[in-house]
Amino acid sequence: MRLAERRQGLDELLSAFRELWHPQPFREIRPEWCERWPALRDELLALPEADVAHLNDDGGAALALLARHVPGLTGVAGLAELPKMPDTEPPGLNKRWAWEIPGRKQRQIEAFAVAAQGGDRPILDWCGGQGHLGRLLALAWQRPVHTLEIDAVLCAAGAGLARRAGADQQFVVADALSVADWPRAGQHAVALHACGELHRRLIREGVGKGVARFDVAPCCYYRGVGERYQPMSGDGRLVLTRDDTRLAVTETVTSAPRETRQRDRAMAWKLGFDAYRRAVSGNEYRSFKPVPEAWVRADFAEFLARMAEREGLPLPSARAAVEFEERGQQRRGEVMRLSVVRHAFRRAIEIWLALDLACHLAENGYVVVLGSFCERRLTPRNLLISARLA
Numbered sequence: 001m002r003l004a005e006r007r008q009g010l011d012e013l014l015s016a017f018r019e020l021w022h023p024q025p026f027r028e029i030r031p032e033w034c035e036r037w038p039a040l041r042d043e044l045l046a047l048p049e050a051d052v053a054h055l056n057d058d059g060g061a062a063l064a065l066l067a068r069h070v071p072g073l074t075g076v077a078g079l080a081e082l083p084k085m086p087d088t089e090p091p092g093l094n095k096r097w098a099w100e101i102p103g104r105k106q107r108q109i110e111a112f113a114v115a116a117q118g119g120d121r122p123i124l125d126w127c128g129g130q131g132h133l134g135r136l137l138a139l140a141w142q143r144p145v146h147t148l149e150i151d152a153v154l155c156a157a158g159a160g161l162a163r164r165a166g167a168d169q170q171f172v173v174a175d176a177l178s179v180a181d182w183p184r185a186g187q188h189a190v191a192l193h194a195c196g197e198l199h200r201r202l203i204r205e206g207v208g209k210g211v212a213r214f215d216v217a218p219c220c221y222y223r224g225v226g227e228r229y230q231p232m233s234g235d236g237r238l239v240l241t242r243d244d245t246r247l248a249v250t251e252t253v254t255s256a257p258r259e260t261r262q263r264d265r266a267m268a269w270k271l272g273f274d275a276y277r278r279a280v281s282g283n284e285y286r287s288f289k290p291v292p293e294a295w296v297r298a299d300f301a302e303f304l305a306r307m308a309e310r311e312g313l314p315l316p317s318a319r320a321a322v323e324f325e326e327r328g329q330q331r332r333g334e335v336m337r338l339s340v341v342r343h344a345f346r347r348a349i350e351i352w353l354a355l356d357l358a359c360h361l362a363e364n365g366y367v368v369v370l371g372s373f374c375e376r377r378l379t380p381r382n383l384l385i386s387a388r389l390a
C-alpha cells in the first residue's frame with residue numbers, strides 16, 4: 001500500500017473515532033463513549049486483571065474486542081500493520097565494537113544497521129549519545145561518521161570507544177535544535193531514537209539542505225509539540241493534541257515487574273488524591289505538577305497530606321486517608337479497564353505520526369519505505385523511516 005493511501009486511510013478512521021481514543025479515563029471518570037457503547041463499557045469493567053494487562057499491551061487484541069461493539073473499526077488493524085524491514089544477519093564484526101553496550105540496546109542497533117543497509121555516503125549520526133550506532137556503521141560500512149550530540153561527556157566517552165575500536169568517527173558537540181551547519185548536502189543521516197522535535201528538525205533541515213539518505217527511528221513524538229501537533233505533510237483533517245501524541249508512546253513493554261508494581265501504586269495514589277480533591281473542591285479533574293518519586297514510597301496518608309498541602313487543600317483526616325486510598329485502588333482498576341479503548345489506537349496514532357514525516361520526505365522527492373526494524377520486545381519504538389533522494 002502506498003504511503004499516502006495508508007496515511008489518508010488512517011487519517012479518516014482516526015478522525016471518525018476520536019471520541020474513543022482522545023478522552024483519558026484518568027481524567028474523565030466515565031468518558032462519553034461509555035454512554036454510547038454501554039455493552040462495551042460493561043464488558044471492560046468486568047474484565048479479570050490478567051486480561052486487562054494483555055489488552056492494554058496488545059493493540060490488535062484490543063481492536064478486535066472493540067470491533068465486536070463498534071461498527072466500522074475493522075480497517076484500523078490493517079492500516080496499523082507495517083511490513084518488517086529486511087532482516088539478515090547483523091554485520092559480522094569483532095564484538096569489540098559493542099563494549100559497554102547493554103544487550104538489548106546492542107541488538108536494537110544491529111537491527112537498525114541491517115534495515116538501514118549500507119551506502120557510499122558520509123554518515124551523520126544525529127543525537128547519537130555515545131555514538132554506538134555511528135561506531136557500528138563506521139566499522140561495518142567503512143564510511144566516515146560524524147556523531148552530533150549535545151552532551152560533551154557522552155561525546156568524550158564515545159570518542160574513547162571509537163579510538164579503541166579503530167572507527168573513523170568524529171564527535172560534534174552541538175544542539176540539534178539550533179545547529180546551523182549540520183546536516184549537510186549528500187550525507188546519509190541516521191537517527192536512532194532522537195526525541196520529538198530532534199528527529200523532526202533533522203528531516204526538515206535535511207530536506208532543505210539536500211541530505212541524500214535518511215534512516216530515522218523516531219521516539220517521544222510529543223517532545224517539542226505545542227498545544228497541537230503541526231503536520232508536516234498532506235492535507236488530512238486529524239487534529240492531535242500534545243497529549244494525543246504522548247499516547248503513541250505510553251506502553252511499558254520493556255518494564256520489569258517491580259517497575260510495573262511501582263507504576264500501578266503511583267497511579268492508584270494519584271487517583272486517590274484526585275478523588276479527595278473532587279470530594280473537597282468540586283467534581284472535575286484538575287492537572288497537578290509531577291509528583292516526586294519519593295512521595296510515592298511513603299505511606300498513603302503521608303502522601304495524601306503532602307499533596308493536599310502542596311495543592312492548597314484542607315489536610316485530610318486519618319479516616320479520609322483510609323477511604324481515599326481504597327477509592328484510588330478502585331479507580332485504578334477502572335482506569336486500566338477503560339483505557340483498553342484508547343490503547344487500541346496507540347499503534348495507529350504512532351504510524352500516522354511516522355507517516356506524516358515519511359510523506360513529507362516523499363513530497364520532496366525521496367523514495368521512502370516505512371516499516372519496523374526489530375521485534376517489539378527489543379524496543380516498542382521500532383518504526384524506521386528509510387528514505388533516499390530519487
Ligand SMILES: C[S@@+](CC[C@H](N)C(=O)[O-])C[C@H]1O[C@@H](n2cnc3c(N)ncnc32)[C@H](O)[C@@H]1O
Nearest residue numbers: 127128129149150151174175176177192193194
Ligand atoms: C534517547 S537518546 C538516543 C541516543 C542514541 N541515538 C542511541 O540510540 O543510543 C537521545 C540522545 O539525544 C541527545 N540530545 C537531547 N537533546 C539534544 C539536543 N538538543 N541536541 C543534540 N542532542 C540532544 C541526548 O543527550 C541523548 O544522548
